[in-house]
Amino acid sequence: MTDKSRPEFLGGPFSRRLGLLISGRGSNLQAIIDAIGEKSLDAEIAVVISNRADAAGLERAKQAGIETLVVDNQDQTRFPTRDEYDRELVKQLRNRNVELVCLAGFMRRLGAVFIQAFPNAILNIHPSLLPAFPGMNAQHQAWEHGVKYTGVTVHLVTAELDGGPIVLQDAVAVQDDDGPDQLAARILEQEHRLYPRAIQMVLDGGWRIQGRRFVKSDSFRRGG
Ligand code: GRF
Numbered sequence: 690m691t692d693k694s695r696p697e698f699l700g701g702p703f704s705r706r707l708g709l710l711i712s713g714r715g716s717n718l719q720a721i722i723d724a725i726g727e728k729s730l731d732a733e734i735a736v737v738i739s740n741r742a743d744a745a746g747l748e749r750a751k752q753a754g755i756e757t758l759v760v761d762n763q764d765q766t767r768f769p770t771r772d773e774y775d776r777e778l779v780k781q782l783r784n785r786n787v788e789l790v791c792l793a794g795f796m797r798r799l800g801a802v803f804i805q806a807f808p809n810a811i812l813n814i815h816p817s818l819l820p821a822f823p824g825m826n827a828q829h830q831a832w833e834h835g836v837k838y839t840g841v842t843v844h845l846v847t848a849e850l851d852g853g854p855i856v857l858q859d860a861v862a863v864q865d866d867d868g869p870d871q872l873a874a875r876i877l878e879q880e881h882r883l884y885p886r887a888i889q890m891v892l893d894g895g896w897r898i899q900g901r902r903f904v905k906s907d908s909f910r911r912g913g
Pocket of ligand 1: 716717794
């Protein structure tokens with residue numbers, strides 16, 4: 690939810706320090722690592738945090754020399770409530786001076802504690818053209834529905850599931866002979882292109898949130 694007491698939020702510029710949250714394969718994490726390596730994304734990954742010890746993405750981060758951390762949400766002794774889990778994530782990110790948090794296949798809802806700690810500074814990537822097909826298995830939902838176009842959305846994270854202001858979108862055409870897996874693979878390729886671009890835009894600043902709308906503000910960028 691956008692802060693109602695601030696109808697217009699001026700965003701960024703942020704420091705270049707990213708915190709990545711993952712739960713699995715980590716192909717979007719890899720795309721971000723690669724974009725940084727190729728200098729098409731001017732940023733630094735301060736830490737990769739997974740809620741699962743077996744997330745393959747952890748290995749990708751280690752290979753790239755990035756610090757990794759497992760904060761296991763199933764550990765009921767350490768984290769009996771969602772708030773306690775979220776507070777631990779916030780603490781670990783703040784300890785590393787992270788300013789922009791990027792969810793990259795993080796399969797866990799974040800609560801108010803986390804969202805309020807990083808106002809308009811949490812990004813997520815979702816494999817559909819939101820607001821169509823929020824939630825799990827969005828590619829499959831789109832295929833089953835029979836849409837002719839679906840795609841990818843990068844959005845700011847609010848309390849509403851997959852419902853925050855949209856930063857960037859790209860469409861992917863559904864072919865008649867696509868199966869759900871083929872469609873998901875083409876969407877994933879598009880995700881890998883879109884996420885680094887969206888992160889760069891948000892880091893650079895010069896944008897504002899008007900109501901639900903993420904809009905670039907050239908006058909703000911020029912300091913006017
Ligand atoms: C991606 O499809 C992303 O859009 C969704 O979760 C998946 C994560 O894949 N939020 P990966 O772990 O980045 O490969």
